[in-house]
Structures are given as structure tokens and as C-alpha cells.
Amino acid sequence: MTGRETIPGSGSENGTLIRIDHITKTYLLGEVEVHALRGVSLQVTQGEFLAIMGASGSGKSTFMNILGCLDVPTKGQYLLEDIDVGKLSRDELAQIRNREIGFVFQGFNLLSRTSALENVELPLLYCAMSNKTRKEKAIEALERVGLADRMHHFPNQLSGGQQQRVAIARALVNDPSIILADEPTGNLDSRTSVEVMGIFQELNNHGITVLLVTHEPDIAQFAKRHLVFRDGKVRADRANSTPRLASEILKELPEIDEEEEA
Amino acid sequence: MKILNILLSAFRALRRNKMRSFLTMLGIIIGVAAVIAMLAIGQGAEYSVKEQISALGTNVLIVFPGSQQQSGLRMGAGTMTTLTEEDAQAIARECPAVAYVSPGTRAGGQVIAGNLNWATGIEGTGADYLEIRKWNVEYGEFYSDQDVKAAAKVCILGKTVADNLFPDASPVGQNVRIRNVPFKVIGVLEKKGQNAMGQDQDDIIIVPYTTVLRRLSHYPYLRQILVSATSQANIAAAQSQITELLRMRHKVAAYDADDFTIRNQSDLAATATATTQILTILLASIASVSLLVGGIGIMNIMLVSVTERTREIGIRMSVGARGRDILTQFLIEALVLSLLGGIVGIIIGVVGSSAISNFAKWPTIITFFSIFLSFGFSIAIGIFFGFYPARKAALLNPIDALRYE
Numbered sequence: 324m325t326g327r328e329t330i331p332g333s334g335s336e337n338g339t340l341i342r343i344d345h346i347t348k349t350y351l352l353g354e355v356e357v358h359a360l361r362g363v364s365l366q367v368t369q370g371e372f373l374a375i376m377g378a379s380g381s382g383k384s385t386f387m388n389i390l391g392c393l394d395v396p397t398k399g400q401y402l403l404e405d406i407d408v409g410k411l412s413r414d415e416l417a418q419i420r421n422r423e424i425g426f427v428f429q430g431f432n433l434l435s436r437t438s439a440l441e442n443v444e445l446p447l448l449y450c451a452m453s454n455k456t457r458k459e460k461a462i463e464a465l466e467r468v469g470l471a472d473r474m475h476h477f478p479n480q481l482s483g484g485q486q487q488r489v490a491i492a493r494a495l496v497n498d499p500s501i502i503l504a505d506e507p508t509g510n511l512d513s514r515t516s517v518e519v520m521g522i523f524q525e526l527n528n529h530g531i532t533v534l535l536v537t538h539e540p541d542i543a544q545f546a547k548r549h550l551v552f553r554d555g556k557v558r559a560d561r562a563n564s565t566p567r568l569a570s571e572i573l574k575e576l577p578e579i580d581e582e583e584e585a
Numbered sequence: 586m587k588i589l590n591i592l593l594s595a596f597r598a599l600r601r602n603k604m605r606s607f608l609t610m611l612g613i614i615i616g617v618a619a620v621i622a623m624l625a626i627g628q629g630a631e632y633s634v635k636e637q638i639s640a641l642g643t644n645v646l647i648v649f650p651g652s653q654q655q656s657g658l659r660m661g662a663g664t665m666t667t668l669t670e671e672d673a674q675a676i677a678r679e680c681p682a683v684a685y686v687s688p689g690t691r692a693g694g695q696v697i698a699g700n701l702n703w704a705t706g707i708e709g710t711g712a713d714y715l716e717i718r719k720w721n722v723e724y725g726e727f728y729s730d731q732d733v734k735a736a737a738k739v740c741i742l743g744k745t746v747a748d749n750l751f752p753d754a755s756p757v758g759q760n761v762r763i764r765n766v767p768f769k770v771i772g773v774l775e776k777k778g779q780n781a782m783g784q785d786q787d788d789i790i791i792v793p794y795t796t797v798l799r800r801l802s803h804y805p806y807l808r809q810i811l812v813s814a815t816s817q818a819n820i821a822a823a824q825s826q827i828t829e830l831l832r833m834r835h836k837v838a839a840y841d842a843d844d845f846t847i848r849n850q851s852d853l854a855a856t857a858t859a860t861t862q863i864l865t866i867l868l869a870s871i872a873s874v875s876l877l878v879g880g881i882g883i884m885n886i887m888l889v890s891v892t893e894r895t896r897e898i899g900i901r902m903s904v905g906a907r908g909r910d911i912l913t914q915f916l917i918e919a920l921v922l923s924l925l926g927g928i929v930g931i932i933i934g935v936v937g938s939s940a941i942s943n944f945a946k947w948p949t950i951i952t953f954f955s956i957f958l959s960f961g962f963s964i965a966i967g968i969f970f971g972f973y974p975a976r977k978a979a980l981l982n983p984i985d986a987l988r989y990e
Binding site: 388391393394413414417418420421422426428432433434436445446448449450454493497 | 590601896897899900901902903904905906907908909910983984987
């Protein structure tokens, strides 16, 4: 695992990666103002594994989009590695998404009719890199999720779990400091979910900060910290001193996949 | 993102919808092929018109008297200067670049032969007329300098006149009466057909110009002087020599305009060329309308493509594609469509033009210019019509694009 050796801003006080100060987000739906976030403050230190929970409409997805620099807050400040994201242009935001953030979505969001390898290469296409280095890095990322042998398969030739692992490989190919996962196990069966959570725990053990949005308490149990959203505000923020360990649960689970395939 | 990578992904995207890409290209293919073929036909016409004109004899100059209106306004009818027999003789004598001179005048009238009659133009010319016009006598002979000096009552009939006045017998040696003056027919001209303006050149009677001046029209001035230069290269020299001589003879002051006009066949050639050029431009403009329609087809398909691939755009943006990366991607796709269409169109246009040459016996000429023009046009169309959809894609909001179903 080749973690980021030098992270800009990582030298700031006590390794704070994300500092969010009273952000609000207001949408205008026709004439009606929708308050998706009503003043959220949060600090995330490097290397945390955070689960964000809440019912639908609680604002957790909006919060995720802002964290991922896909959206900007209406009010308040978001510092990512001491950079004020609110002041960045569209292109600069794109660059942050490219270098600092890896996304994993519920619906995988892979390009269809494009091989696993090319899907993983996608983020590297948008930064200067030789074709050879790009391929090497993509293969390395696929190896980390255990899919190097399937790199020439198309998404429709892969199972849901495999597709999600390709998406994770794509998220970490550019050595981001944060991985944002939006309901990554929503479309997966329970065993595959545990497998995917195992990968996240593994990445987290190597120092990558993981932020996970989920509404399943089971899944949240794998995280080290829980954040509960309701009505656009953080209602609870507690540490999980005894997270479940995916590697151990997997040993106890029967190997359903193998039996079915056989 | 490197251009090569963008090109590869553009080709891949277009291959995914082969039929659609082909139909979109078809618009450009037809447009470009039409432009190439129309330019080839137009330029072929231009070439053949030039050929026909130079076959008429490009070393011929025609001297006309100054326009009556101009002279009349300036000096009144009494002082109006016109061309005289002496002018013509002086040109023949004093201009070294001139080979032949034929003074010309004209009269109209009813020509009677026996119980038949025919209205035609009577052309008074010098003995060298046929040399200048590159024309020959079919039967009989042409009149000599002596006949001209003597204002002899002899005439040569054009083919049309001969056929109408003497349908059964040979006209040579017969008599005709022009305005009640009897003339002896000494020859019949070769058939020449229509001229560039569609007039029948064979509907004519040629007589010595002196005869017209003294016996038919009683008008002392010449209508024109037909001159041939010693060679085509000497046309300009002949023209300036004649101009100088006539200005001197007519005592035209240095600051006054010429009181005569010299026209040469290259002027006519230029006029005809200009006409066919207009034809070419007209044809090409009509063809380029179809190119424009093809371009709109590209824009239409690119808009559909952007909508269909909104999610892909969202994914690309979420992993760090900037607006300009997306813009380039879609612009290159449009460009590849129009460029491929352009190349295929050029091939079809070239093949089609030679097919037209072969089957319709119409000369076609394909120039590098027309190929270049069509190629450039298709690039321009790709950029122009691809830009709007590409920009639309580039300006999408990443979240909306990701959530698009």
C-alpha cells in the first residue's frame, strides 16, 4: 500500500483533515426554499472511519455532496486540508475531486461497455501521466481489491460485489486522502456487503480516511465513529469503541457464493 | 487529457452507435460530395467555354467608333469622329503587330433571286476578311483587292442564304438583287453554325465594303475595323499601336478619352469565364446548403448523445474531469464525425464527378482547391455545430448529471 507520503496541510494542528463550520444548504424548488442543512459543524481527523447515518431527507446526502466538492454550501466554511473549498472555481473543485477524494456510490456508477481496467484508469486520464504509468497504477489498484484477474471484464460480466470493488479501485487509484462512500452496500447481499466493508477497513488501517453514508445500523457498526443526521442537523456524534471486524465475521459466514457457483 | 486518448475514446463512443453515426455522417458525406461534384461540373464548363472561345481566334481585335452618345454630348453631331477607310488603310500600313485588316460596314435588306427573296444582313468587308475570321469558301471564290477597289458588284452567300434563295441549283454564277442593285454570286461560305450568342452566322451575304459604302448605304464611315494581330502574344502591342495611330489621326487631345473602342476576344473570354464562374458559385452554394443540413444533423445527434450520456458526464466529473475536458471530448466526437464524413464525401465526389464525365459526356475538373475547400468546410462544420452540445455537456452540474436517470 503506497499511502500518500506528503499531504498538503497534514502538518496543521492535530492532523485535522476536514473542518466544517456552521454550513447551511438551501435549495430553491420553484418558489419554496428547502433547507437541506441547517448549520452543521464537524471536524474529521486524518485516518478516521466515520459512518454518517440518518433517514432519507435528513440532509446526509447533501452533506456528502458538499464533502465531496460536488456541491458548495450556501453559508458557512468548509476547509479541506486548510483549503477553503467555498472559494474555489469549478475547475479547482474538479482538481480536488481528482486528487484528494475517491467516490464510491450505491449504484457503482461504472462506465458500461468499458473494461474494469479502463474504468479504474478514468481518474488518471484527467491528470498528466504517461499511458504506461496509468496502466500500472490501475492494475495496482485492482490488485488491492483482489480483482486483477478480472481487469478486462466489462461491468455487465461482473457480479455486484465485483463491480463495487472496481468502483473502490477507481476511488483509490489516485491515492486520495479521503474515500467517500454513499450507501456502498445498498445494492449488495449481506455477505458481499461484509466483504466490501472489509476492504474499507483494510484501507482505513493503511491511513486513508473513510466517510460512509448508510442507513443500515449493521453496516455502521464497522465504523469507528457515528454521526446521526436529522432534519439537516447533526443530532448525535459518538465514537464506536468496538467496531465489528469484517475479517472475523467473514470467517464465520458460510461461503454461499462458492457453493452456488459450484 | 491527451488528444490521442480523447480521439480513441471518441472513436469508441461513435462505434457504439454504428448506425446512428453512419446516418449522421451521411449528411456530411452527401454535402461534401455534392460540393465537390458541383465545383467539378462548374469548372469543367468554365474550361470548355474557354476552349471554344480560343478556337474562334484569340488574336482578333475589333475597332469600333466611339459611342455616338458620348461624342454627341460633347461636341455635337457635326464633329463626330468615326472610322474611315483611310483609318483602316493606315492601320494596315503603319502598325507592325497587325497581320490583316478588314474594314467593315453593314447594311440590311431584302435579297431577291428569281422568284424567291430573303431578308438578311449584308456585311461589307475587305478582301482579307476570311483570313481574320478563319473561315473558308465552300464553292466558288472570294473577291480580290481589285474587286474591293473597284467596288465590284459581287457577293458571297452564307450557307443559310444560299439554301433559301437557291434551294435546288448551285448559286455560283447566278445573279441576286440587293436593294434593286444586281450582284453576281461568286462563292458560298462554309457552314459555321451559331455563334456564342446563339445567332446564325450563316445568315449573311458578304460583299466588298466599298460596294456597300458607295452603292448601298451611301454612308461614308465604317462600322468597325476587323484586325488580326501577327500572333496571340502581339495582341497587346497591336492594340496600343492602333490606339496611338487612331488618336493621332483623329487628333484626340492628350487629356481626352479615345473616340473609338478596341475590343478583343480575350475580353469576350473574360466575360464568358465570369459567367461560368457565377454558375460554379451558384452550383456550389446550392450544394453547400446540404452541407449545412448535414451539420445540423451532427448538432442534433450530439445533443441526443449528451442527454443520453449525462450520467457518464457526471461520473467523469466526479472523478475530476473539468468542464473543458468534457467540452473537448464532445467537440472531438463531433469533429471525428464531420471529418470522416468529409473524407468519404470527397472520395464519393471525385468518383461521382468522373462518372458524370464518362456517362453524361460533360467535362468535369477537380481541383485541389475544391478538395481543400470541402475538407476545411467539414472541419468548420464539426466545430461550429459540435460546440453548442459540447458546451451544454461541459456546463452540467456534477450532482445533477450523476443523479440523471
